[in-house]
Amino acid sequence: MAEEKATPAEETTAEAVAVTQEAPVQKDPKEYLENFDWDKYEEGIERVEDSKLKEFEALVEENFVDTADEEVVQGTVVHMTDREAIIDINAKSEGVISLNEFRYNPDLKVGDKVEVLIDIREDKTGQLVLSHRKARTIMAWDRVNDAHDKEEIVTGFVKCRTKGGMIVDVFGIEAFLPGSQIDVKPIRDYDQYVGKTMEFKVVKINHEFKNVVVSHKALIEADIEEQKKEIIGQLEKGQVLEGVVKNITSYGVFIDLGGVDGLIHITDLSWSRINHPNEVVELDQKLNVVILDFDDNKSRIQLGLKQLEKHPWDALGDEIKVGDKVKGKVVVIADYGAFIEVAEGVEGLIHVSEMSWSTHLRSAQDFVKVGDEIDAVVLTLDREERKMSLGIKQLTPDPWTDITSKYPVGSRHKGIVRNFTNFGVFVEMEEGIDGLIYISDLSWTKKIKHPSEFVTVGDTLEVEVLELDVDGRKLSLGHKQTTENPWDKYATEFAEGSVHKAAVSEIVDKGATVAFNDDIVAFIPSRHMEKEDGKKITKGEEVEFKIIEFNKDFKRVVASHTAIFREQEERNVRSAKRKMASSQEDAPTLGDANAQLQALKEKMEADAKKK
Helix, strand or coil, X not given: CCCCCCCHHHHHHHHHHHCCCCCCCCCCHHHHHHHCCHHHHHHCCCCCCHHHHHHHHXXXXXXXXXXXXXXXXXXXXXXXXXXXXXXXXXCCCCEEEXXXXXXXXXXXXXXXXXXXXXXXXXXCCCCEEEEHXXXXXXXXXXXXXXXXXXXXXXXXXXXXXXXXXXXXEECCEEEEEEHHHCCCCCCCCHHHXXXXXXXXXXXXXXXXXXXXXXXXXXXXXXXXXXXXXXXXXXXXXXXXXXXXXXEECCCEEEEECCCCEEEEEHHHCCCCCCCXXXXXXXXXXXXXXXXXXXXXXXXXXXXXXXXXXXXXXXXXXXXXXXXXXXXXXXXXXXXXXXXXXXXXXXXXEEEHHHCXXXXXXXXXXXXXXXXXXXXXXXXXXXXXXXEEEEECHHHCXXXXXXXXXXXXXXXXXXXXXXXXCCCEEEEEEECCEEEEEEHHHCCCCCCCCCHHHCCCCCCEEEEEEEEEEXXXXXXXXXXXXXXXXXXXXXXXXXXXXXXEEEEEEEEECCEEEEECCCCCEEEEEHHHCECCCCCECCCCCEEEEEEEEEEXXXXXXXXXXXHHHHHHHXXXXXXXXXXXXXXXXXXXXXXXXXXXXXXXXXXXXXXXXXX
């Protein structure tokens, strides 16, 4: 039974007892062990005599580690190749470890002490296989916990990137390094840290999930805090400091002053207008800044960059004066005008009213756009207030200069409808010459409540100049005056008393309406709607109407149907009265008889005298 359970080492020992050849034994046991040829011994070439066997086993037990126990032991790097490290752990043979297990320690060299775990006592070639990674893992948690409790600095190897940070090898444990804990300043390129060995502080351990969080930022924050206190204590308004651009936003730039952050607002970066701070500065750029202001505890520091340069208005030459022609670039556009940069940091405003001789409302965007290079004339200049007003319409002649010869009263022209209001239409005759057509001058016949019922913006209208006010720059126009007034003809055709036949168009309040043509719509009062039979006319019924009122100025026409038969009745009554009066005149009266008799008597008496 003992032979069946014998280990390979015991079998080898038995063979060695059977061999009579003596192997040389050194006086120094350790020297003997170091010079012992294990290969010859295992192959049976070199044997150990029985008398020396027990002494040999004692030396082995005393000087070599027990490779059967899975314990972490310390070894020494005795040789290195491109791929492996040879480690001596005082075993019968040296062990081999892949250099991949030492990636966290790229400076590994011969003579370094390393912790290893026996992975395979003998591989197929009889080689002792060790593991540094497993040894580190076994010891890692104790070291990590100890480092966390004592707040010690640990060394780790950055293996790779991961979501939100980096994976770091610390004592063989994969720890998480959040992106915010890499440095005190924002990190834009995480890849630059991959493959580097850095110092860290263990800031959090989750024993349940075996998670470790480390921080590199925590190591430098203490030093920075001291620097920050020192810097804050020396801050003064107007002080010029050197800083580094830490972050760029749309509203300004954050500057690292050596542990203390300050903000340069976008308006304090340049005397010229800029759309974004990256037009002036870039990340990690070193520059000098001036302290403009800070709060009571100096936690919010306002910095300036443009203040280190002379104000452009102070450097503006005396050669620019009112009336001069200047060239500039459009930098900002608003509805009321455009700002033109005539020199770096020096701007002038062109109000929309100075962009065109036209008086109707328009936007500055109709004339210029951002980035345009334009010419302008200096209208006002205030160096103390640093204000300048410009104009571009002054570069062309004022069209009102010869207005009386171009647009005399009574002349007819064509214009474009640009705008309209409740009371009229604005017509552009040419650039800078606008006229107004009052709503009453749009049509001779149509009753227009709003100009949009008659025209639309962009229409071309024929107009006649009605009035011209040169001083007030006002031009009064008319459209209906370009055509003959049909009411002159209607005044005769629809004169009072004339009779016309038409159908009732609508029954309205207090009467009805009748359209005699496209222009003449007459009103029929209720009392004039009665027919001869006593009934009232209805919608669509065609009868005769008599015009009882015609007003050309107010375009008012009133008609009556009742007047048609009522007048006939009145005529019949008058005729009857005349006939009656006539018959009464023909019948003799008593007085007439007496007169006739008297006349006859006088005649007879006269005849008797003659006889």
